[in-house]
Amino acid sequence: MRAGILGFLHESNTFLDVPTIFEDFERTSMTSGTALIERWTGAHHELGGFLAGGIEAVPGFATFAVPSGTLTADTFEAIAARLIDAARAMEVDGFLVALHGATVAENYPDADGEILRRLRAAVTGPIVVTLDLHANVSEKMVKHATAIVGYRTNPHLDQRERGIEAAHLLRRIVDGAVRPMQALLTPPLAVPIAVQKTSELFLFDDLAHVLTWPGVLSASVFLGFYYADVAEMGTSFYVVADGDAALADRAARYLADRCWARRHELVPKLPAPEEAVAHAIASEKKPVALMDVGDNVGGGSSARSRVLFDECVRQGARSVMVILHEPELVQSCVRAGVRSEVDLGFARGIVKTIGDGRFTETKVRHGGWTHGDQGVSALVETAEDHTIVLTSHRMAPMSLEQVISLGVHPERKQILIVKGTIAPQAAYAPVAGEIVLVDTPGPTANDPRSFAYKHRRVPMFPMEAECEF
Numbered sequence: 001m002r003a004g005i006l007g008f009l010h011e012s013n014t015f016l017d018v019p020t021i022f023e024d025f026e027r028t029s030m031t032s033g034t035a036l037i038e039r040w041t042g043a044h045h046e047l048g049g050f051l052a053g054g055i056e057a058v059p060g061f062a063t064f065a066v067p068s069g070t071l072t073a074d075t076f077e078a079i080a081a082r083l084i085d086a087a088r089a090m091e092v093d094g095f096l097v098a099l100h101g102a103t104v105a106e107n108y109p110d111a112d113g114e115i116l117r118r119l120r121a122a123v124t125g126p127i128v129v130t131l132d133l134h135a136n137v138s139e140k141m142v143k144h145a146t147a148i149v150g151y152r153t154n155p156h157l158d159q160r161e162r163g164i165e166a167a168h169l170l171r172r173i174v175d176g177a178v179r180p181m182q183a184l185l186t187p188p189l190a191v192p193i194a195v196q197k198t199s200e201l202f203l204f205d206d207l208a209h210v211l212t213w214p215g216v217l218s219a220s221v222f223l224g225f226y227y228a229d230v231a232e233m234g235t236s237f238y239v240v241a242d243g244d245a246a247l248a249d250r251a252a253r254y255l256a257d258r259c260w261a262r263r264h265e266l267v268p269k270l271p272a273p274e275e276a277v278a279h280a281i282a283s284e285k286k287p288v289a290l291m292d293v294g295d296n297v298g299g300g301s302s303a304r305s306r307v308l309f310d311e312c313v314r315q316g317a318r319s320v321m322v323i324l325h326e327p328e329l330v331q332s333c334v335r336a337g338v339r340s341e342v343d344l345g346f347a348r349g350i351v352k353t354i355g356d357g358r359f360t361e362t363k364v365r366h367g368g369w370t371h372g373d374q375g376v377s378a379l380v381e382t383a384e385d386h387t388i389v390l391t392s393h394r395m396a397p398m399s400l401e402q403v404i405s406l407g408v409h410p411e412r413k414q415i416l417i418v419k420g421t422i423a424p425q426a427a428y429a430p431v432a433g434e435i436v437l438v439d440t441p442g443p444t445a446n447d448p449r450s451f452a453y454k455h456r457r458v459p460m461f462p463m464e465a466e467c468e469f
């Protein structure tokens with residue numbers, strides 16, 4: 001069976017002022033043809049899973065960019081044109097499409113739904129789609145997909161497996177062995193990111209149960225992305241069953257009802273920076289990883305907030321590590337040179353290392369990529385033994401190689417400030433004595449009640465306490 005391979009992944013935070021442009025995708029990853037195969041073979045990503053899924057892979061077009069703001073209309077149209085043109089040119093039995101599910105364009109708030117609509121109109125044959133666990137799934141996506149497979153872990157460590165699952169499902173559909181019937185339920189619910197660790201979340205026990213039901217081909221719990229102010233924002237429950245629409249409906253209803261009944265358990269209370277830093281200084285389980293929830297790079301934030309670092313300095317903490325996206329400060333360090341003293345404005349220190357910012361990750365980490373490029377980077381050490389890593393590109397902290405490649409030993413620090421919530425824990429849990437999620441401000445703040453929405457459904461829980469499903 002010949003399967004066309006396509007990918008377009010972006011998590012769009014609509015609360016950011018800076019739009020996402022075509023160059024952001026070009027710079028991060030954009031491949032077609034044999035370059036796509038070379039780029040993704042072996043990767044712990046669904047695109048790597050497609051290629052390992054026992055099908056004859058026909059490479060089309062795939063791109064992704066680091067989470068950031070809404071895509072400009074031109075960007076969406078340029079990428080959509082490349083993807084659809086590539087699909088049209090293929091002679092295949094079906095398609096495997098890696099989408100994020102929370103991509104927002106100026107002209108299409110449901111960008112993923114629009115891509116699938118255009119693809120469906122352009123080609124024949126089944127379309128099996130993979131989506132991130134943070135997808136805001138719409139009826140439009142379901143309508144134009146033949147079947148959908150979502151990640152089941154956060155941190156996302158099963159991306160490759162889900163790609164393989166999608167490939168196997170496509171093969172069975174093409175062979176006529178199964179007849180997929182889909183069901184989607186979208187209760188009015190936003191689940192705060194602080195409780196989205198799937199290994200500790202009852203929703204994923206329920207999901208594991210449903211996956212054992214005879215006739216269920218695949219099932220997914222999508223926790224949604226509430227940093228996107230769109231009509232389909234929210235949690236959703238999706239099931240695809242073999243030839244039995246009622247079974248798919250029943251399974252989705254089972255998942256949604258059990259979640260809704262326990263929704264009050266999904267509203268966490270996190271410590272404020274002052275409390276969290278005091279706790280970290282006193283803790284005997286060093287290093288303590290302080291998760292900067294409000295400056296979550298994987299959710300689109302800037303990686304420039306110093307709320308936690310400044311609080312550490314204020315309370316006299318020692319040996320703190322922080323990674324900041326500060327291209328201009330990197331240039332100051334480059335000009336000053338290794339072993340020179342530099343004044344960063346918020347700290348003084350010695351430039352210890354300057355690196356090219358490229359690194360390789362060999363372990364399975366959230367995001368599934370293997371090659372990182374954070375741009376030219378500088379490591380500054382202060383008299384208080386603080387380690388300040390400054391990068392030229394904005395990068396989510398999914399790999400410790402980000403700092404190890406510059407000569408840092410994170411396990412020797414007292415406090416690690418980590419710009420994320422759940423996803424970076426795959427990298428940081430092995431070295432951290434303790435992980436503390438902190439209620440910091442920013443465009444990825446934990447509490448959905450702190451955002452001024454214009455386009456979401458009303459009412460929704462927990463933004464409106466009184467709400468029905």
Ligand SMILES: [Zn+2]
Pocket residue numbers: 132133134156
């Ligand atoms: Zn995600």
